[in-house]
Amino acid sequence: MLKKCTFIATVLMSSFVVSGEAGAADxxxxxxxxxxxxxxxxxxxxxxxxxxxxxxxxxxxxxxxxxxxxxxxxxxxxxxxxxxxxxxxxxxxxxxxxxxxxxxxxxxxxxxxxxxxxxxxxxxxxxxxxxxxxxxxxxxxxxxxxxxxxxxxxxxxxxxxxxxxxxxxxxxxxxxxxxxxxxxxxxxxxxxxxxxxxxxxxxxxxxxxxxxxxxPNRDDAFTSVVTMTPTIGDYFGEWKESQFITGEIGAFVAQSRLVDVQGIMGGCKKMYFSAISPVVAESDADLDRRIKAAFEELLALVEDTYAREKAGARFGVEEADALGNEAQDIADRIVAMVLQAAAQKNVNIRG
Structure with a gap:
């Protein structure tokens, strides 16, 4: 299976398509x-x-x-x-x-x-x-x-x-x-x-x-980040309602929902840093820097919260809500900036 994936990587360059902005991507x-x-x-x-x-x-x-x-x-x-x-x-x-x-x-x-x-x-x-x-x-x-x-x-x-x-x-x-x-x-x-x-x-x-x-194409990369980054508030809500907060058995019992949040938001960060950042930085280095910093802030919040949980911290419903709101605020800020960059590049955010 891994050999198959490696083979696919060798042909990606020929299948790459740029949409939204005329000309080949850099x-x-x-x-x-x-x-x-x-x-x-x-x-x-x-x-x-x-x-x-x-x-x-x-x-x-x-x-x-x-x-x-x-x-x-x-x-x-x-x-x-x-x-x-x-x-x-x-x-x-x-x-x-x-x-x-x-x-x-x-x-x-x-x-x-x-x-x-x-x-x-x-x-x-x-x-x-x-x-x-x-x-x-x-x-x-x-x-x-x-x-x-x-x-x-x-x-x-x-x-x-x-x-x-x-x-x-x-x-x-x-x-x-x-x-x-x-x-x-x-x-x-x-x-x-x-x-x-x-x-x-x-x-x-x-x-x-x-x-x-x-x-892989530019429109999908921007769409992915804009679609998935703001879902973080929902994941914190699921964490709040799980046994790790309330003590009541329900969904997400196998492990803390925060583990999943790290993976999901890590994927959003990877998409931005790898595929979108080169596009944004080319014309607006300051905007790119601010988006990257916000992603780092978001992941640090999730990772710190999970580290505290693993160390034995018990979070109440109100604190879980506050952390979820903080994460959502950062995510909304990221999306606003990515949409700004998308408008500058005439990117089509797919619905």
Whole structure:
């Protein structure tokens, strides 16, 4: 897979297209856009690899359950230690796969040609909602068809693997062997799990195919940054509502939402620094400097907040709100300046 991505990089120069401003882009812009595409393909390849490992691990778990004819209690009684290790491994593999995607989400979700994959993989709603619905279905191994079930990472597999949805908990189980069963210690629905991770593998590969076909261009680069940078307030809101603030189990239980925020905003920063900065700096070096400084300020705020959380700081709802508002203010300032630069360069921000 990585060899495939390296090959793609060698042909990017010939496929590069500049739209919005007449004439060819300068060498720095071409190199920057090529770098962003290659960065995305590299992490996409790792996502595909991790999804395959996760699918294999879930298949092993499902095989143990199937060996006991779908009787989870019998499976636990006979193979408890094995199942406990499998659940631990599945969670670890899920985290690695999710983090690989979060690293490129700020790019993928901001490019019109690939934005649909963000809804499917990470951010889309189920068909019961009126907007931002993930447009796909899942066929489970037992033949059940789940129509528009919501996004794969945070809507289906995370709640499933960490026991956040009681309807898919098949058996409470003392996974760590300490004589107590706490929340999250359980065996989950193997049928749903296998169908969901098979879908995760499929859509990760589909994203890779479309990303490989994407022709990097100036309009998409600006559109990506303008679209994704201001979403930071929503992510802080999700962090505020998670167990890391309220103590109540809900979404984003596998790890702090701030980890995801670092990845998403890191992708926005990379797009600007690599692909847009050469364009802006050419005619307005001061504006470019201010945009870069604002991105550094934004990432420093997120990184500092997460470092405090890891060190044991407990944030209240009001402080989380204040931090989210501060982050949103910086993001809005970035967008205003990038839009100013876009107007100067006659860039078309795609809706």
């Amino acid at each position: 060498d720095a812009e071409v190199r920057g856009l090529t770098t962003v595409k290659q960065f995305t393909l590299d992490h996409n390849a790792r996502l595909v690899a991790q999804a395959a490992l996760l699918e294999a691990a879930v298949a092993d778990y499902a095989a143990v359950i199937a060996a006991h004819k779908g009787d989870y209690a019998a499976a636990w009684a006979a193979d408890g230690p094995k199942l406990a290790k499998q659940v631990e491994a599945i969670r670890s593999l899920w985290l690695e796969a999710s983090n690989q995607y979060e690293t490129i989400e700020g790019i993928v979700a901001g490019i019109p040609e690939t934005a649909k994959y963000d809804l499917i993989l990470d951010a889309g709603n189920p068909g019961t909602e009126s907007e931002d619905v993930a447009q796909y279905d899942i066929s489970l191994p037992d033949g059940t068809l789940l129509e528009r079930p919501g996004n794969l990472f945070h809507g289906i597999t995370e709640p499933l693997f960490w026991g956040m949805d009681a309807s898919h908990v098949k058996l409470p189980a003392d996974l760590n062997g300490d004589g107590k069963i706490t929340r999250g210690e359980m065996l989950f629905d193997a049928n749903l799990a296998l169908g969901a991770v098979q879908a995760l593998t499929h859509w990760s590969k589909a994203l890779e195919t479309d990303m490989a076909s994407w022709k």
